[in-house]
């Protein structure tokens with residue numbers, strides 16, 4: 641039953657999904673991959689840019 645588990649992106653230890661801190665190395669949001677965060681950030685910027693662009 642590893643479906644509720646993922647690995648910490650920092651220390652690669654198995655952790656529970658959705659935990660705010662890694663119990664092993666105390667990294668914030670250990671289940672969130674940096675790539676996904678970057679994609680989300682860039683996506684939000686693009687959406688905001690398009691919104692302001694179409695408004696003006």
Ligand SMILES: [Zn+2]
Pocket residue numbers: 648649650651652653662663664665666667670
């Ligand atoms: Zn960790």
